[in-house]
Amino acid sequence: MSEPLDLDFVVVRYPDPVLRQVAQPVTEFGPELKRTAEAMLQRMIASKGVGLAAPQVGVSIRLFITDHAQREKDGRSDRRVFINPRIENGTGDETYEEGCLSFPGIYANVTRWNRFDLVYQDLLGFEQRLTLDVTAGDFLGVVSQHELDHLDGKVFVDHLTTAQLTLVKRKLRELEKEYKAETGKAGAVLRK
Ligand code: CO
Numbered sequence: 001m002s003e004p005l006d007l008d009f010v011v012v013r014y015p016d017p018v019l020r021q022v023a024q025p026v027t028e029f030g031p032e033l034k035r036t037a038e039a040m041l042q043r044m045i046a047s048k049g050v051g052l053a054a055p056q057v058g059v060s061i062r063l064f065i066t067d068h069a070q071r072e073k074d075g076r077s078d079r080r081v082f083i084n085p086r087i088e089n090g091t092g093d094e095t096y097e098e099g100c101l102s103f104p105g106i107y108a109n110v111t112r113w114n115r116f117d118l119v120y121q122d123l124l125g126f127e128q129r130l131t132l133d134v135t136a137g138d139f140l141g142v143v144s145q146h147e148l149d150h151l152d153g154k155v156f157v158d159h160l161t162t163a164q165l166t167l168v169k170r171k172l173r174e175l176e177k178e179y180k181a182e183t184g185k186a187g188a189v190l191r192k
Contacts, residue, residue, distance in 0.1 A: 009039050009040060009042075009043040009057040009058075010043070010057065011043065011047055011049075011052070011056050011057060011101045011102060012055075012056055012057065012058055012102060013102050013103070013104065013175055013178070013179065014102050014103050014155065014157075014172070014175050014176075014179070014187075014190075015175065015176055015179055015186070015187030015188045015189045015190070016058075016102070016179065016187055016188070017187055017188040018055050018058050018060060019055060019056070019102055019150070019153070019155055019188065020153045020188040021055060021060050021153050022151075022152055022153045023053075023054065023055050023060045023061050023062045023063075023150075023151040023152075023153075024060060024061050024062065025061075025062050025084050026061050026062055026063055026083050026084055026121070029083075029121075029123065029124060029125035033063070033083075033123065034123055036054065036059060036061075036063070037063065037065060037081045037123060039057075040052050040054065040057055040063075040065050041065055041067075041079060043057060044065060044067060044101075045067070047101050049067075049101045050066065050067055050068055050139075050143055051064060051065065051066045051067070051068070051143040051144070051146060051147045052064065052065050052101065052147070053147045053148075053150030053151055054151075055150050055151065055153075056101060056102050056150060062083065062084045062085070062151045063081065063082065063083045063084075063151075064081075064082050064085070064144075064147035064148065064150065064151065065079065065080065065081050065082070065147075066078075066079070066080050066082070066140060066143050066144060066147065067079045067080075068139045068140040068143050078140075080140075081122065081123055082118070082120040082144065082147070083120055083121040083122065083123070083125075084120060084121050085118060085119065085120035085144070085148055085151070086118075086119050086120070086148075087113065087116050087117070087118060087119075087145070087148065088116065088117040088119055089115075089116055089117045090113035090115070090116040091113065091114065091115050091116070092113065092114030092115055092135075093111050093112065093113065093114055094111070094112065094113075094114040094134040094135060094141075094142070095109050095110065095111045096109065096110065096112070096134070096142045097109050097110075098110045098142070098146055098156045099156075100146070100155065100156050102155065103155070103156070103157065103171075103172075103175065104175075105171050106157065106168045106171050106172070108156070108157070108160055108164050108167070108168060109164070110146075110156050110159045110160070111159070112134075112141075112142065112145045112146075112159075113134075113141070113145060114133065114134045114135055114141075115131075115132065115133045115134070115135075115141075116131075116132060116141070116145075117129055117130065117131050117132075118130045118131075118132055118141075118144050132144065157172070157190060165190075172190060176189055
């Protein structure tokens with residue numbers, strides 16, 4: 001019998017310092033990993049996200065999940081788990097409007113690879129390779145690059161220009177104030 005899922009996962013928000021940590025590689029592909037992924041899926045669905053990285057629920061390991069079909073509103077769901085992911089053969093660029101569950105209310109255009117291979121391990125530890133092409137309609141290509149950044153302690157606002165940052169600065173300050181009120185600490189605030 002499996003243990004009950006940890007449904008207490010909450011999404012940490014900017015400027016929580018866990019969002020700035022480089023996450024640890026996954027080495028154990030056992031039931032605990034599967035439970036973590038399942039609890040993250042429940043959290044992502046409840047929060048209406050299209051992607052969620054483990055550091056966003058305070059677990060600093062190299063794992064993220066996606067449900068990109070939800071965004072395309074085609075009625076299907078395409079939930080996936082990516083472990084120890086990396087990008088190979090990146091070419092071209094594509095700009096897309098992004099948001100993040102850790103930055104509620106903030107949206108901005110980010111430019112990333114257009115076409116690339118996403119190499120990763122599945123829940124059993126087997127290596128997989130997906131070729132993604134954003135221009136050809138692979139929204140998963142946008143989501144997966146955003147989530148992979150989280151595993152390296154990077155967040156989407158790091159990609160913004162000074163002009164773009166000016167537009168979201170007020171929202172960032174609000175999140176910083178909320179974090180300070182909740183924790184009594186400043187957190188890892190954006191330096192720019
Ligand atoms: Co995010």
